[in-house]
Amino acid sequence: MKREYKGPVQTAASLNGDRFGTGEVQSARATQDRIDIPEFEPNLMPEGDISPDRFLDRELSWLAFNARVLELAEDPDLFLLERVNFLSIFASNLDEFFMVRVAGLKRRIAAGLALPSPAGLSPIEVLEQISDAAHELQARHAHVFASQIRPALAYEHIHLVHWDELDDGAKDQLDKMFAEKMFPILTPLAVDPAHPFPYISGLSLNLAVVVRNPVSDKELFARLKVPDLLPRLVSVDGPRAGTVPGRVARFIPLEEVIAQHLDQLFPGMEVLEHHTFRVTRNEDLEVEEDDAENLLQALEKELLRRRFGPPVRLEVATDINPNVLALLVRELDVEDAEVYRLPAPLDLRGLSVIGQIDRSDLRYPKHLAHTSRDLNESETSKAANVFAAMRRRDILLHHPYDSFSTSVQAFLEQAASDPKVHAIKQTLYRTSGDSPIVDALVDAAEAGKQVLALVEIKARFDEQANISWARKLEQAGVHVVYGIVGLKTHCKLSLVVRQEQDGLRRYCHIGTGNYHPRTARYYEDLGLLTADNQVGEDLSRLFNQLSGYAPKSTFERLLVAPRSVRSGLIERIDAEIANKRAGRPAQVRFKVNSIVDEAIIDSLYRASQAGVEVGIIVRGICSLRPGVPGLSENITVRSMLGRFLEHSRVFTFANGGDPVVYIGSADMMHRNLDRRVEALVQLSNKEDIAEIDNLLDRYLDEGTSSWHLGNDGEWTRHHLDAEGNPLSDVQSWLLANRSRQRSTLRR
The missing domain is CATH 3.30.1840.10 (Polyphosphate kinase middle domain)
Known part of the structure; x- marks a missing residue:
């Protein structure tokens, strides 16, 4: 049933005031003061009389995400042991939800700070709805195991x-x-x-x-x-x-x-x-x-x-x-x-x-990641010279389809052993216990190179491991820093400075995923290897800001939170609105893990009201309500879950016919935009931009298996056509066609 939204206008200022959640506003603002970052004020609201319930509750949306995980465990067409793994993942996800989100709600209620969420629900109301949904989901989870999985295993x-x-x-x-x-x-x-x-x-x-x-x-x-x-x-x-x-x-x-x-x-x-x-x-x-x-x-x-x-x-x-x-x-x-x-x-x-x-x-057939075409042009078994490849062109990586070990890992290992490399600067948010990335940094320091590692020791539930690696790096002579007080450093950055015939050259990697060789095998992520001078200059400034005192740094190819990611994306969305009104090509498409931020959502609502086509691909939480007449009828929201964990963050804009694409570490959540250091990089290579556009076309295609979000907040799985045949699975397609996809774009 279509819903027409009418009601009192809720001002952007009132939403901005509780953006961080009750009890977090003052600390977040204090953080902004310390690093000299102006507090962001949303500039516009959607047009017309808009009800406060234009937002879906983030906690209930997360439970809906975990219900989609459970649907995969319930799917008899999936491989049996993969269904078993999805049952295990569901349980682990729910544990973390209770430990963090439910605990936070209870803390808020106990402190008497029970202001309503942007969705209009008090913490007590949210807690009650969580309880109802979680009881139902856990009972369903146990039933799936007892009635479906256990008998199938016995067979x-x-x-x-x-x-x-x-x-x-x-x-x-x-x-x-x-x-x-x-x-x-x-x-x-x-x-x-x-x-x-x-x-x-x-x-x-x-x-x-x-x-x-x-x-x-x-x-x-x-x-x-x-x-x-x-x-x-x-x-x-x-x-x-x-x-x-x-x-x-x-x-x-x-x-x-x-x-x-x-x-x-x-x-x-x-x-x-x-x-x-x-x-x-x-x-x-x-x-x-x-x-x-x-x-x-x-x-x-x-x-x-x-x-x-x-x-x-x-x-x-x-x-x-x-x-x-x-x-x-x-x-x-x-x-x-x-x-x-x-x-x-x-x-x-x-x-x-x-x-x-x-x-x-x-289980799923084994997948062997291939070396990126741009790193493997010699047709020999010899390891590619990553620096030579980066000098030829920017290299867009798509993991796990492109090998992490022969690209990002090889980049850092070659940097550690190359006598012409003078310095390596690296962020580490999460990494594995036997990380070759950490080993490469240790080797570089022991070889006398200047090595800076920014270790985020507050990465949730990885704190103890990161403390261990921080101490190991310090003992090897690596300069270890922990970023800016009050902010988690979540950006995924590597900067290598190399002496060449014409002077020092900077080589960079900017990614959407962690420097974690194991998770790179089953997390879907994007990364950019580039020797572009401007990107190198931007990363030098950003690392100086993270390790020293450089609060007034400005960037050309980067958007950096908490200063410019939200405002930069909203400016781009506003430009699409202007393009639409001027009759030029206009389109906005995001691929993220979560979208919660009210200012970003309201800007997308305004774009929809102006007639701009908006496509959102979100794995987890979505507070945006699509398909609402007069508000968001031009917005489509899809969710992908499957063999690989969809983890990349992508932001594309038609830009009047000259497309603009960003990739990076930031989700559209308050913590990412206000309380973390995040970085998005603008792609410059036309082939890379076309590749991203083609990829998002496939994600949003009606013939692709996905979950669709309705304007009532309910997710519906679409994985069969009218005749009952399976729709195309985007991950399976990429496994089979990644090399062909790149070749087509190079013609």
Whole structure:
């Protein structure tokens, strides 16, 4: 049903005032003052009488995104082990949502700062709607596993078994495993007048155990933590179980093995019953950087405190004793609405153990990334000279279709070993534990080069790993800095300075994804390798701003948050409106992970009202409401989920027939535009611009499988045509046609 929006006008100023969320406005503005960045004021609203409900709630939109992940697990046409992985991803996503977003809402309510969101909902209303949706989604998640995935696995001879289904030989094997690997690290904790209720760490799986003292006939309660250092699902048949079709592979939940040996943990007591439960806590970090003499040390202390955040969710098995549940609710101080009753096994993140089984017939065909055509023109097996290739032309990379190791990684490794390279400057937001990127920086420093690494140690849930790498880099002589106080450094930048015959030349990489070799295999991202003088000058200025004092830096080919990404994009959108009114080609297309920012959304609404065609491709959160008569009928919103995680950020403008394209690290969210250092680079090569335009054409094509967002805020999956045949999958098409796509554009 079409909806005509009418109602009181909500001013841009009022929206801007609560952009950061209640309780965050002052700190964000203080940050802007410290780095001399003027506070942004949206310049215009959509025309006409516009209702405040033109925005969708961001938290509920995120839950809708995770529901799309669940739809993939429900899809019988997908490979079975990929469906298992999507179940695991859903569970992991929801954990983080509760730890950060739900925890933030509860903090706001507790502080009495319960101002409504841009969608017009109070934090209490949002929390209630989250509870309803999350209960439904978790029940659906458990049902998919029990009714679809588990039987399908059994058909393939992969079984999740109970103890009483095992033969004596398997039980003997697990008895030995328990004695050698589990018993020594288990710690039963009694609860009685002498032993207060123990602290339950976040995301830990636990056994609530009821025992009876045969002497006093008194029933007692104890808690036993299931160790998270051991595999969540124990393979009964060895490490290669399940890798051969037809051969039986059995897995048993770790807590079931422990439960069968409780008599060894409570000798002299009678074990009456046991129940599994799991607590999710507020695990977001709060570090006051101005008060921290050493950010590294302050963050390490905060990581220790993270485990003690207040609970936001209690998951229990459906067969739990009501008295035990009442005890947990009372001691953990959770509300009834925060209790999630689910069939065992809890914590289906552990399904990743099964999802990793090496059964090629049950997963996507293996993909071998190819070296970019622009780096592989010699037809020899010798590694390409990345610097020579960059001097020839800009190189647009599209991972994972283009190899990360033979492009970005090779660029930094060659820079580290090249005696003509004098300096390397690098941002690191997330990277892997065995990162060749870090190794290359260490090698460069040890070779006497000037190396600067800007390590973002506040990258959520990667803080501990980043602290470790920061210390390793410092020990090797790398100049390690942590960016600007109050801002996360999220931009993906590399700058190499090389001595050449005609003087110093700068070589640059700007990307949409992290310098993380492992995730580069399954994250879809774009990157630009360029020796363009102007880009080099821009990056030099930006690195100086990040490592020193250069608040007044200006840029030519870059838009840099928090100063110019929002305002720069809105200026481009306004120019498209002017082009449309003048009869020139006008179009706006964004590809992002999330779009929440009200000023950006309102500018897109104004473009739609002016008749500009707007296409949005968003993986996750979308607060924009498309297809509303009089407001957004020219806006189309699509979402892509699949084998690879869609992660690139792209911004294109028709610009009167001379297209403008930016790629970079920024999503359209308040944190990215106001509280992070982000960088977008404008592409200059006509072939690269055409390639991006063709790519977005395919993403938005009606014949491409995707989810469509309606003006009622509901997402609908479109993956079959009228005859029931599968629509084109853009990722599969790129796997098959990436090289052909580039060749066509070069003709």
